[in-house]
Amino acid sequence: MAYLDVTGLRIEYERGVPTLAHYDLSVDEGELVSLLGPSGCGKTTTLRAIAGFIEPAGGQITVNGKDHTRLPPNKRDIGMVFQSYALFPHLTVFDNVAFGLKMRRIAKSDLHNRVVDALRMVDLYELTDRKPDQLSGGQRQRVALARAIVIEPTLLLFDEPLSNLDAKLRVSMRTEIRRLQQRLGITALYVTHDQVEALAISDRIVVMNNGAIEQIGEPEEIYSKPETAFVADFMGFANKFTATITEKRPDALIVRQKDMQFTAALHGRDIDTGDVSIFFRPDAASLSAVPAENSVPCNIVLRTFHGNVVEYIVTTEMGEFVIHQESDAPRFDTGNAHLILNASKLIPIPT
Amino acid sequence: MKATRWLLFSIFILYFFLLGPFVIIFVASFGADATMAFPPSGFSLEWFARIFEQEQFINSFWTSLRLGLISTGVSLIFGIPVAYGLVRFQFRGEDAIETIFSAPILVPGLVVGFAMLNFFVLFGRINVFQGLLIGHTAILFPYSVRVTSVSLRNLDPNIEEAAVSLGANRLRAFVLVVLPNMRAGIAAAFILGFITSFNNVPVSLFLSGPGITTLPVSMLSYMEYYFDPTIAALSTILVVFSIILVQLAERLLGLSRFV
Numbered sequence: 001m002a003y004l005d006v007t008g009l010r011i012e013y014e015r016g017v018p019t020l021a022h023y024d025l026s027v028d029e030g031e032l033v034s035l036l037g038p039s040g041c042g043k044t045t046t047l048r049a050i051a052g053f054i055e056p057a058g059g060q061i062t063v064n065g066k067d068h069t070r071l072p073p074n075k076r077d078i079g080m081v082f083q084s085y086a087l088f089p090h091l092t093v094f095d096n097v098a099f100g101l102k103m104r105r106i107a108k109s110d111l112h113n114r115v116v117d118a119l120r121m122v123d124l125y126e127l128t129d130r131k132p133d134q135l136s137g138g139q140r141q142r143v144a145l146a147r148a149i150v151i152e153p154t155l156l157l158f159d160e161p162l163s164n165l166d167a168k169l170r171v172s173m174r175t176e177i178r179r180l181q182q183r184l185g186i187t188a189l190y191v192t193h194d195q196v197e198a199l200a201i202s203d204r205i206v207v208m209n210n211g212a213i214e215q216i217g218e219p220e221e222i223y224s225k226p227e228t229a230f231v232a233d234f235m236g237f238a239n240k241f242t243a244t245i246t247e248k249r250p251d252a253l254i255v256r257q258k259d260m261q262f263t264a265a266l267h268g269r270d271i272d273t274g275d276v277s278i279f280f281r282p283d284a285a286s287l288s289a290v291p292a293e294n295s296v297p298c299n300i301v302l303r304t305f306h307g308n309v310v311e312y313i314v315t316t317e318m319g320e321f322v323i324h325q326e327s328d329a330p331r332f333d334t335g336n337a338h339l340i341l342n343a344s345k346l347i348p349i350p351t
Numbered sequence: 352m353k354a355t356r357w358l359l360f361s362i363f364i365l366y367f368f369l370l371g372p373f374v375i376i377f378v379a380s381f382g383a384d385a386t387m388a389f390p391p392s393g394f395s396l397e398w399f400a401r402i403f404e405q406e407q408f409i410n411s412f413w414t415s416l417r418l419g420l421i422s423t424g425v426s427l428i429f430g431i432p433v434a435y436g437l438v439r440f441q442f443r444g445e446d447a448i449e450t451i452f453s454a455p456i457l458v459p460g461l462v463v464g465f466a467m468l469n470f471f472v473l474f475g476r477i478n479v480f481q482g483l484l485i486g487h488t489a490i491l492f493p494y495s496v497r498v499t500s501v502s503l504r505n506l507d508p509n510i511e512e513a514a515v516s517l518g519a520n521r522l523r524a525f526v527l528v529v530l531p532n533m534r535a536g537i538a539a540a541f542i543l544g545f546i547t548s549f550n551n552v553p554v555s556l557f558l559s560g561p562g563i564t565t566l567p568v569s570m571l572s573y574m575e576y577y578f579d580p581t582i583a584a585l586s587t588i589l590v591v592f593s594i595i596l597v598q599l600a601e602r603l604l605g606l607s608r609f610v
Contacts, residue, residue, distance in 0.1 A: 053512055073515045080516040086509035090531040099527075103518030144513075151517060 430495025460553030502536025
């Protein structure tokens with residue numbers, strides 16, 4: 001049994017209409033797992049059910065072996081960090097952090113020490129007497145973090161905690177959250193719609209769509225081996241064409257599209273026959289003046305310089321593709337060329 | 352150019368008819384004549400002194416003050432939970448309930464007063480002050496709901512959930528986290544409610560009884576018999592008092608955000 005176990009969870013906002021159904025998730029102790037997906041995919045609903053703010057219509061939630069399914073949210077010992085920070089505007093930084101300890105009737109001297117420790121951990125010790133409206137966005141989120149960890153929660157939940165911050169701050173806060181979580185060994189569930197954030201911060205990622213789990217895996221797997229068309233698309237596999245399987249080899253498929261033939265890696269997956277969509281990232285192909293294996297004639301429509309890469313829009317018989325080349329790769333201008341597809345980076349997904 | 356001139360003209364007309372009568376009252380209250388006169392023939396503070404010789408004004412002032420404070424307080428005690436329910440929860444018939452709660456604003460005060468008088472007579476056993484209290488609480492209730500709703504709408508709903516996740520039950524979360532952040536709205540509702548109650552004539556007119564009446568009603572009945580500038584002097588005091596109260600509220604709380 002895992003540390004956090006969600007089995008057969010069913011959530012209905014409207015009677016008989018499930019927002020989530022048959023939802024299973026397990027998180028090990030000390031792990032940080034992200035729930036990643038577009039808005040409306042059910043990731044926040046899952047988080048709120050675990051926090052106890054939504055009563056499930058079915059299923060079970062256990063934390064550290066203890067059944068939480070019908071436990072009121074204030075009895076759960078679960079820390080939560082909100083996108084809006086949700087600091088108490090009328091209380092100072094110190095009193096915000098002390099709130100949970102006061103609810104637990106912690107003795108004054110102990111309370112003081114624990115609040116100070118928590119504020120030191122997030123580097124805010126100098127600002128204890130400030131009110132939330134005297135703090136910057138990043139400082140507010142650090143107070144919210146201190147407030148959630150000071151109660152030594154059994155589980156820490158993050159609901160898009162960085163979405164209100166600017167890009168640069170997001171990266172540094174992300175690192176800070178990850179370091180703190182690892183240092184304290186807290187088990188955490190992290191909701192985000194930002195792929196880069198999920199890849200950077202997680203031990204494992206749960207990609208969700210329409211109230212169901214599409215794929216669970218380590219960031220590397222999710223990034224390079226999507227198992228469904230949704231995950232491929234969401235993780236930035238910008239190019240896709242359809243093909244028919246003509247031959248299965250131990251670790252690769254030979255597929256055919258019109259009179260062209262390509263090799264696509266299987267990466268240990270089991271696809272036999274039928275039609276597939278082949279997904280590939282913009283950097284999984286290169287341009288060449290002459291044909292080669294796994295190549296297709298193409299016509300370069302547009303070349304755009306992006307600094308570290310050069311982007312080409314090319315058209316082929318299989319459709320239009322976006323291709324990224326290193327800036328120091330040979331330059332191509334608009335006109336005819338050949339597109340060589342990297343077989344190990346072509347991901348076949350059954351249609 | 353022409354549009355601007357029209358605008359200035361309308362503003363002038365508006366202020367002329369709005370403030371003009373008050374200027375006359377204000378000036379007349381310092382007059383030396385035995386009846387209201389404009390312009391007065393001399394300067395005198397006699398009428399201000401006269402107010403305090405009239406026992407009915409003193410008594411009805413205390414009635415109005417008590418009535419205003421208590422009815423505003425009671426309307427808030429009932430109004431805050433209603434505002435909370437309307438703002439935080441979505442439910443069927445929400446619009447209908449909001450309409451019902453604003454009905455006392457829409458129904459003419461005379462009708463409200465008359466209806467209540469009949470209602471109380473029907474039930475009997477309610478003394479005059481209790482009757483006034485119920486009547487005023489009823490007319491203030493919609494203001495209390497509306498004004499406190501505004502401060503609730505401006506409050507991040509997540510702070511309650513944050514408090515709950517930290518171990519507070521729903522009630523404690525409300526008392527410790529929501530109420531303190533509604534302070535400005537509650538104070539604004541209190542001042543607005545108090546002024547509304549203090550100035551109310553139509554409801555009080557019907558519900559007043561022997562020996563117990565409110566200040567505006569006793570002013571009205573005084574005017575039926577006398578036409579000296581005492582009422583003008585009293586009006587001046589009331590207006591100055593209201594202006595000070597509203598200005599104070601605006602300074603301290605930004606009253607205009609709520610109404």
